[in-house]
Amino acid sequence: MHEIELKFLVPEARLKGLIRQAKVKSSQDIHMAAHYFDTPKQTLAKAGIGLRIRKEGDTWVQTIKAGGDGIAARLEHNAGLDNEHIQTMLDNDSLMPDLSIYKETSIAPVLADFKLKKLTKALTRQYVTNVQRTTRLLEDGSKDDGSENNNSIEMAYDSGELIHGNDDSQRQAIQEIEFELVSGDLEFLFATAKIWCKRYKLCLSTVTKAERGGLLIKRQDYSPAVKADLQLLNVNKDSSISAFIRATVHNCLLQILPNSSAIVAGSEDNGHLLQLRIGLRRLTVALDTFNKFSEQLNPEWQPILKQTAALLDDYRELAYLASHIEPTLEQHGAPSIDWTADVKQIKVTPINAVGANDFQLTLLELIAFTMSDASTESQADKLAIDKLAKILSKKYMKLLKAEQNFDDWSYNNSDCDDWGCDDRETESSKIVNLRNDDSNHSCSIGSILQKTHSHLKDLCYISEFAAPLYAKKKSKRWFKNLAKAQKSLGQYYDHLQYQQRYQQKAATDANALYGAGWFTVTLKNDYKRCQKDLNRIQDNAAFW
Incomplete structure (x- = not known):
């Protein structure tokens, strides 16, 4: 039984x-x-x-x-x-x-x-x-x-x-x-x-x-961090849209729940924080993209999930910088920087964010949703595969548009020596300061990178959810190119965050200038790698 x-x-x-x-x-x-x-x-x-x-x-x-x-x-x-x-x-x-x-x-x-x-x-x-x-x-x-x-x-x-x-x-x-x-x-x-x-x-x-x-x-003390396992995504070409969204949410929860369980038990391991953050992003993308696949989806889930993810980001980025990035720089001769006080200043720790009652109640409601009967939905007779091609095409076009902005910035700033964040903002520890003038379409590389990376992750996650409904051979090259671009853009984006941290720290500790300079050099190579990997995506043959 x-x-x-x-x-x-x-x-x-x-x-x-x-x-x-x-x-x-x-x-x-x-x-x-x-x-x-x-x-x-x-x-x-x-x-x-x-x-x-x-x-x-x-x-x-x-x-x-x-x-x-x-x-x-x-x-x-x-x-x-x-x-x-x-x-x-x-x-x-x-x-x-x-x-x-x-x-x-x-x-x-x-x-x-x-x-x-x-x-x-x-x-x-x-x-x-x-x-x-x-x-x-x-x-x-x-x-x-x-x-x-x-x-x-x-x-x-x-x-x-x-x-x-x-x-x-x-x-x-x-x-x-x-x-x-x-x-x-x-x-x-x-x-x-x-x-x-x-x-x-x-x-x-x-x-x-x-x-x-x-x-x-x-x-x-804790089990290892749990990554997304798409082998456990129970969908196929005959899945209705109501069954598809339940299976997708369920697959996200299989990544979220073990990592959140470790965190509420006391873990501050970067692996648990990272995989929970990824799981939350996958889930919010699914709920955003497939919001019309079920009338039982609660719009109040999204703000809570996104807020929890943002709180985790604030802590994880600074804690990782202190525990991993700083020691690496010191091994290369950088003067020591003490980030202890900065980490302690973060008011909401991972256990506070994940243990918050509104987040726990949201998880309960999501579990209940995945276990509810998909056949009772009014759209239970509509196939998911009939909707996915249009959704994937829109996501792909958004990425190509963002990629074009990335290339345009490179062309217009070919003589620029600063490939990092050229603005300063202390209001948020996560988002790179953006200069975005919609009237002339000029903006900083931080803004363009952020948007491109976001569209790329959206497309990657939606492609992963949809892939089991299509021929596996066609999607192999697609995922290979997306994975390379996502890795290089993710690294570039992280390095922009660390550069900004060291630039801000330099206002009170001149030794931080070494780290800021280190990432300025690193970002030039990151940019070239991103441009190369993004260009490959333009030639990708759609698998849908």
């Missing part, structure tokens, strides 16, 4: 209030000790499978979890075990799962690629969870027409610790709450989760106990 659940981390400041609401007269407390198994090479974890034997009160249960949609739904199979047999294995320190029970069950296809006898011999206990669980059943009242409603959710608050299987000195605290749909409509699950999320400032987490156990074994 499939379980559909939403998991959240609980902020310390809201914990007491949440516990009071969880521990009511009708709630139940149960102690759970779970033993998780895998091979020394983490074979099951790599396949997205979790295998455990857990004592739930007085009963021992073997559970395997796998697959699902990668967000809220997972395939799960539970099997009751003989208590005396389990106790005997525990006494002999020989506790081991029985994989033979899955041969003729719904979980069998998940294990089809494994030789079960060989796998069983390789299994070892990896870690143990010792958890006190408080459960409470949340039920909907009667419907408006007076009939009974079977909407039911199990709320489970877990408090305890995770313990290394071979070294009990290695432990990690567990403090999370889950909402699992027992029966009824998905709308009730999300409506209930939103109420608790608002009240207790909960933060969505996709990190399972199995994943946390694997990290404990590796002595890691």
